[in-house]
Amino acid sequence: MDGVIFEKLKILSDGAKYDVSCATSGVDRTNVGRIGNACAAGICHSWTADGRCVSLLKVLFTNRCVYDCKYCVNRRSADTPRASFEPSELADLVMAFYRRNYIEGLFLSSAVEVSPDDTAEKIYRCLRILREEYMFAGYIHAKIIPGVSPELLRRLGMSADRLSVNIELPTEESLRLLAPQKKIKGIFGPMKQITQTLAEQKTLKGPGFMDRLTPAGANMTAGDGSLTEMLQSRNAAATLPRSRYKERFAPGGQSTQMIIGASPESDRQIIKTSESLYRIFKLKRVYFSAYIPVADAPELPAVLSAPPLSREHRLYQADWLLRFYGFAADEILDEDHPFLDTELDPKISWALRHIEQFPVEINKAPLELLLRIPGIGTTSAMRIARQRRISAVKYDELKKMGVVLKRARFFITCSGKYYGGKEPDPVYIKNRVLRADDIRNGLTEKTLTPQISMFDSVSFMLGDGGANGLSVR
Numbered sequence: 001m002d003g004v005i006f007e008k009l010k011i012l013s014d015g016a017k018y019d020v021s022c023a024t025s026g027v028d029r030t031n032v033g034r035i036g037n038a039c040a041a042g043i044c045h046s047w048t049a050d051g052r053c054v055s056l057l058k059v060l061f062t063n064r065c066v067y068d069c070k071y072c073v074n075r076r077s078a079d080t081p082r083a084s085f086e087p088s089e090l091a092d093l094v095m096a097f098y099r100r101n102y103i104e105g106l107f108l109s110s111a112v113e114v115s116p117d118d119t120a121e122k123i124y125r126c127l128r129i130l131r132e133e134y135m136f137a138g139y140i141h142a143k144i145i146p147g148v149s150p151e152l153l154r155r156l157g158m159s160a161d162r163l164s165v166n167i168e169l170p171t172e173e174s175l176r177l178l179a180p181q182k183k184i185k186g187i188f189g190p191m192k193q194i195t196q197t198l199a200e201q202k203t204l205k206g207p208g209f210m211d212r213l214t215p216a217g218a219n220m221t222a223g224d225g226s227l228t229e230m231l232q233s234r235n236a237a238a239t240l241p242r243s244r245y246k247e248r249f250a251p252g253g254q255s256t257q258m259i260i261g262a263s264p265e266s267d268r269q270i271i272k273t274s275e276s277l278y279r280i281f282k283l284k285r286v287y288f289s290a291y292i293p294v295a296d297a298p299e300l301p302a303v304l305s306a307p308p309l310s311r312e313h314r315l316y317q318a319d320w321l322l323r324f325y326g327f328a329a330d331e332i333l334d335e336d337h338p339f340l341d342t343e344l345d346p347k348i349s350w351a352l353r354h355i356e357q358f359p360v361e362i363n364k365a366p367l368e369l370l371l372r373i374p375g376i377g378t379t380s381a382m383r384i385a386r387q388r389r390i391s392a393v394k395y396d397e398l399k400k401m402g403v404v405l406k407r408a409r410f411f412i413t414c415s416g417k418y419y420g421g422k423e424p425d426p427v428y429i430k431n432r433v434l435r436a437d438d439i440r441n442g443l444t445e446k447t448l449t450p451q452i453s454m455f456d457s458v459s460f461m462l463g464d465g466g467a468n469g470l471s472v473r
C-alpha cells in the first residue's frame with residue numbers, strides 16, 4: 001500500500017474508533033513471516049440482526065474539523081495529526097481490502113472539513129464510485145453530518161445500507177454547552193427526513209423510485225453551505241446509471257449514538273431520550289458510548305478518570321428492555337431512582353422494586369408478564385407459551401427451555417408451587433442473586449465465605465446469613 005495512503009488510513013481509522021456503532025477488535029499484530037495480519041488498520045467487527053459477524057473498514061473520511069466539540073479528539077483546537085481522503089482514494093482502498101477478503105463492508109464517518117455539505121458531497125462521490133464504477137454491492141454504513149442539505153442526504157441514502165445521525169448528547173442543553181456549533185434542528189431534521197423517506201419507500205416501488213419521492217427539502221430545514229453544480233441540478237439524478245443496482249433508500253434503517261458521562265444527565269434522562277428517538281424516528285438502534293476523557297475542559301470529567309463502562313453496559317441492558325420486553329422508560333427508572341443499579345441488571349432491579357407483582361404463575365401468566373420475569377428471555381417466554389398450550393409446564397422443564405432458574409425461581413410459581421425458598425423478599429433475593437453472579441464470575445464459595453470470627457452472629461454461623469439478609473459480600 002502507498003505510504004501516504006497508509007498514513008492517512010492510520011490517522012483516520014484511529015479517529016473513528018470513538019464511534020461505537022460497531023466494535024473494534026483492538027488487536028495490533030503485524031505479519032512476521034506468517035499468514036494473516038492483524039495490524040490496527042481500522043477493521044472492526046459488527047453483528048447483523050440475525051447474529052452473523054461481519055468485518056467492516058471503520059474509518060473517517062476526514063478528521064479536519066471546523067467545529068470544536070469539547071468532548072471530541074478531532075475538535076478544531078486539538079493538537080492531533082490531520083488527514084483527509086480523496087473520494088477515489090478511499091473507494092480504491094475499500095475495494096483493495098474487499099478483494100483480499102479483509103472486509104465485507106464499510107463504516108464511514110467524518111469530521112466537518114469545510115461545511116456539512118462540502119464533506120457530505122465528497123462522501124457521496126466516494127460511495128458513487130464504489131457503487132457505480134466498482135459495482136460494489138457490499139454493506140455501507142454512512143454517517144450523516146448534522147446540518148446536511150436534504151438533497152445530499154437523499155442521495156447518500158440511495159448509496160448506503162444504513163444511515164446514522166449522531167445525537168451525541170442526551171439533551172439540547174448539553175449540546176449547547178459542549179458542541180455549540182451543532183444545532184438540535186440540524187440533527188433532528190435529517191433524522192426526520194430519513195424516517196419520512198423510509199415510510200414513503202414502503203408505498204412507492206419500481207424503477208425511478210428516487211424521482212417519485214417527495215422533493216427533498218419540501219418540508220425540511222436546509223443545511224448550511226452550498227452544493228456543487230452537479231447537485232444543484234434536480235435532473236442530475238437522471239444522468240446516473242441507477243439501474244445497475246437495486247434502488248433502495250437506506251434499507252438497514254437509521255441509528256444514532258449518544259455519549260455517556262461527558263454531561264451530567266441521569267440514566268433516566270438518557271433512557272427517556274432513547275425511548276423518544278425510537279418512537280418518533282423509528283430508529284433501529286441507539287448506541288451508547290462511554291465517554292473516554294480526551295480533553296481538558298472544566299465542563300468535562302477529568303482527563304485521567306475512567307470511562308463509565310459498567311454504566312454503558314447497564315444502559316444497553318435497559319435499552320434491551322425498551323426494545324424487546326415492552327418496558328416504558330418511566331417503568332425502568334423513576335424520579336426516586338434516576339440511576340440504574342450498578343450491582344443488578346435493570347430487569348431484576350425493576351422486579352425487586354415491584355415485588356408485590358410476584359410470584360407469577362408460569363402456566364397462566366400472559367406473555368407480556370412472562371417477559372417481565374427475571375431469568376426469562378424472549379425465546380424462553382415463547383417456548384413456555386407454546387408448551388403450555390399442550391400441557392402444563394413443569395419446573396424441571398424450564399431449564400431446558402432456556403430459563404435461568406437461579407434468577408427466575410424467586411419470581412415464579414409452577415402449578416402453584418414456589419421454588420424460591422421462602423416468600424419473595426427483595427433483600428434476600430438480591431443477596432442470593434449477587435452471590436450466584438459472583439460464583440459464575442469465578443469466585444468460589446470458599447472465597448465468598450469469610451473465616452468465621454467470634455464476632456459473627458449466630459445466624460451466620462448456622463449458615464443462613466443470606467436468608468436473614470446478612471450479605472457475605
Ligand code: SF4
Pocket residue numbers: 065066067068069072073074075076110111112179
Ligand atoms: S463535528 Fe464535533 S464531534 Fe464531529 S469531528 Fe468535529 S469536533 Fe468532533
